[in-house]
Amino acid sequence: MRGPLARCLRALALAGLLAAPAAARANSIFSIGGLGEPQLEEAARLRALGGAGVAEHGPRDISLVNPASLADVDRILLQMTLVPAMRHISSTGGTENVRETTFPSARGIIALPGGIVLGGSYVSGTNSQFTVVRQEDQGVPSTVRVDGSGGINFLRVSLARRILPAFRVGVDWEVIAGSFGENWRRTFSDSGLAVARDTIEVTYPKKGRFRFGAQLVKGAWALGGVYETSQSLPVEQKRSTAGAVDVLSGQRLTIPTGFAAGFTAPLTDRIRAVGQYRRANWSRSSLQSDLVDFRALQRFSFGIERARGRYEEGGFWRKTPIRIGGYVLQWPDLLPRAGAADLSGGSAAVTERAITLGAGIVTKDQGGGLDVSLELGTRGDKSDLGVNEKFARLGISFLVSDETWKGSFHR
Amino acid sequence: MRLRHFLPLVLAALSVTSLVGCSRKAEQLVGAGRLIRGPAGLGTTVRVASNPDRDTYVEAGTADLDSVLLVGTSGTFEARTFLRVLAWVLPDTLLPGFTPQTISLEVPRNLTLGFTPTTVRLSLASAAWDSTTVSWPGPAAGTLLGTGFDDRSSTATTFSIPFGPASFDDVKQWARNPTGIPGFTLQASTGLPLAAYVAGALRFRIRYSHTVSSVAVVDSVDTPVAQDLYVHSPLSPAPSGADTSLVLGGLFKTETAVHFALDSIPSGVSVDEATLLLNLLPSSAVPDTADVLGQLQVRAIRGPWSETASEQSGLPADSTAITSGNLIAFYSSATRSIAIRLPGALMREWVATPSTNGGVLVRLINRRNLTKEFDIGSRESSRPAEVHISYTQLPPGRF
Numbered sequence: 001m002r003g004p005l006a007r008c009l010r011a012l013a014l015a016g017l018l019a020a021p022a023a024a025r026a027n028s029i030f031s032i033g034g035l036g037e038p039q040l041e042e043a044a045r046l047r048a049l050g051g052a053g054v055a056e057h058g059p060r061d062i063s064l065v066n067p068a069s070l071a072d073v074d075r076i077l078l079q080m081t082l083v084p085a086m087r088h089i090s091s092t093g094g095t096e097n098v099r100e101t102t103f104p105s106a107r108g109i110i111a112l113p114g115g116i117v118l119g120g121s122y123v124s125g126t127n128s129q130f131t132v133v134r135q136e137d138q139g140v141p142s143t144v145r146v147d148g149s150g151g152i153n154f155l156r157v158s159l160a161r162r163i164l165p166a167f168r169v170g171v172d173w174e175v176i177a178g179s180f181g182e183n184w185r186r187t188f189s190d191s192g193l194a195v196a197r198d199t200i201e202v203t204y205p206k207k208g209r210f211r212f213g214a215q216l217v218k219g220a221w222a223l224g225g226v227y228e229t230s231q232s233l234p235v236e237q238k239r240s241t242a243g244a245v246d247v248l249s250g251q252r253l254t255i256p257t258g259f260a261a262g263f264t265a266p267l268t269d270r271i272r273a274v275g276q277y278r279r280a281n282w283s284r285s286s287l288q289s290d291l292v293d294f295r296a297l298q299r300f301s302f303g304i305e306r307a308r309g310r311y312e313e314g315g316f317w318r319k320t321p322i323r324i325g326g327y328v329l330q331w332p333d334l335l336p337r338a339g340a341a342d343l344s345g346g347s348a349a350v351t352e353r354a355i356t357l358g359a360g361i362v363t364k365d366q367g368g369g370l371d372v373s374l375e376l377g378t379r380g381d382k383s384d385l386g387v388n389e390k391f392a393r394l395g396i397s398f399l400v401s402d403e404t405w406k407g408s409f410h411r
Numbered sequence: 412m413r414l415r416h417f418l419p420l421v422l423a424a425l426s427v428t429s430l431v432g433c434s435r436k437a438e439q440l441v442g443a444g445r446l447i448r449g450p451a452g453l454g455t456t457v458r459v460a461s462n463p464d465r466d467t468y469v470e471a472g473t474a475d476l477d478s479v480l481l482v483g484t485s486g487t488f489e490a491r492t493f494l495r496v497l498a499w500v501l502p503d504t505l506l507p508g509f510t511p512q513t514i515s516l517e518v519p520r521n522l523t524l525g526f527t528p529t530t531v532r533l534s535l536a537s538a539a540w541d542s543t544t545v546s547w548p549g550p551a552a553g554t555l556l557g558t559g560f561d562d563r564s565s566t567a568t569t570f571s572i573p574f575g576p577a578s579f580d581d582v583k584q585w586a587r588n589p590t591g592i593p594g595f596t597l598q599a600s601t602g603l604p605l606a607a608y609v610a611g612a613l614r615f616r617i618r619y620s621h622t623v624s625s626v627a628v629v630d631s632v633d634t635p636v637a638q639d640l641y642v643h644s645p646l647s648p649a650p651s652g653a654d655t656s657l658v659l660g661g662l663f664k665t666e667t668a669v670h671f672a673l674d675s676i677p678s679g680v681s682v683d684e685a686t687l688l689l690n691l692l693p694s695s696a697v698p699d700t701a702d703v704l705g706q707l708q709v710r711a712i713r714g715p716w717s718e719t720a721s722e723q724s725g726l727p728a729d730s731t732a733i734t735s736g737n738l739i740a741f742y743s744s745a746t747r748s749i750a751i752r753l754p755g756a757l758m759r760e761w762v763a764t765p766s767t768n769g770g771v772l773v774r775l776i777n778r779r780n781l782t783k784e785f786d787i788g789s790r791e792s793s794r795p796a797e798v799h800i801s802y803t804q805l806p807p808g809r810f
Contacts, residue, residue: 029442033809089441096441134443139455140683140801146446184806186456188683194755196681196803198454202810239805243759244679248808289810290449341450387442
């Protein structure tokens, strides 16, 4: 096992290295305020189905939404997802095209004796990467460039087990990690003025929370559900410049409770439909600020998959799974309206809509695979927010496994 | 394991991925308006200009160990030079036919100032001095050893003050016990014009003759002056606190001290610029090619001082400069002002701890023309000094 697994790990490490220089610099113009762009953590297979993964189950059909979906894993699985994206930003003042690559999740899973499956994963919760360049004319005219980074991330440990032939349960314990950082660089047309470099760091302590999941499986039918507990975190904002530091404390960030529920249902022997509703109960009390309000995050996902045919059936398209779906995502962030300095003039919501497509290939023994997805969508509103975005995201997921574990302990 | 067949595909996909991402064009100019951070905006850059609330000019002291030695008088300025020899060099008196001829002090001229002929007296000093504490008027002149006429209009590089021939015995006595005499002094009668000489190059010369193969030969030995300095009269007129000009340079080598109140600058800001502007009065000399080597040094003053202070010792200034630069580079002929950039860190320190704000002391060094002085407008004048400070407030919080 050592040789193949080592190759797996080398491949994943290489993938990480290749992805590293492609770190996003402008994930969304709406990441400038609030908590950042909500990330869909799922792999490309489920991204192509609109993200509806809560009822997924099987030896390799795993979902990051529902820990119970790991219960049928019978080997070691390593999975990583990259999402290169292109965006077209449009405002009343012009348009701009942006490219970036994000890294929404990576996970490793191992089947243990006793039918227990253990997993560990990195999950991106929100992405607040952005870059803006803006001309400022308050006081001495200057050009301000702000590079934002960070967001909310989760480091997750999962346990899952099939309790009854039709019933699977799982639990996640995840550490809420991450931070928000901004580097401000202010340059002046007057060469006599030195460049001002300032930073903002928003930090909170790492704390854990639980997620509980369950699945009820009957034939090709399945129902899944997940419940997420909440966690309250003290927030500290530190503003620094050369020779001066100002620390603001007293705010609290509450990661709210949430849940997801969904299904998978057969339409024909090769076609199935999936659906999911996911909600996180963000509200005004989640973080008291004059610059952002919150509503519940809601994601409505739907997808249809034509499963791949058997290898002996011949024909590339017959062997290739085809997925199509869509989602509507209501961002939790309620942002100040265009032209307003804060929320006193009201807030505007960001709603994201996308259609999704996807396909994939699987190795002959069905141990590994490459899935791709394409998401085409829009978000934002010019009249309320002054800007909107159209985006195309390519999801690429790699799944590799080591079958020597298969049958050793598990069932 | 299926990865073996899968790996090339994985790597190809990843390579494409890395090309698709990593956009550096993502400057988000279009959406920059979404950078909303409250009514205070994004942190305003403010430029303030203020005039000093205290200024004066001071001299560094009345003793000068610089590269020039001065003797004589120029206006209110009067100077005397003091010399010391640590070890004498004597000729070999056992040479056949040895006869001392003359003894003289050879004084290299500095012809950058003092162009009027003068007479200089070389005397023994009446008392020893400590070069670290000596001040005007210094030890009085004792026994006169010689007098020399310095024709400043000649191009000779060295001026010589001869001793009487009988002094060779005195020199032998000095050589036996160099510390037995306090030293020497060069002085001019009151009212005689100023003369300048090159410090570190003076030497006593003993000329003698002896015979070689029955032929008389003239030879000489030199004894270098080991320590030299000059003292000058105190700064006159002394600053009154209400003068309209602050003198920078001149024979008194005065330095300009200015203090600005920075109460209007808040703490916790980025200092983008701090410039000290010294405005020359219309009657002032201006920097020119003769000042090409002139350097301005700025030192921070760390405590309170009085506008009537006339000696640098009355100002608690740092021993090291916070900034320095070429006078010509700092000077703007268009505005007739000298602009010196001050470190932002000093401004932040002054704002954070006002008690450390004693202002700055500006000094001019490496001058070719020692008589040249710049008249800077004081706070009582129509062209007072200024300090320009630009600062930017901290960026607003994210939430």
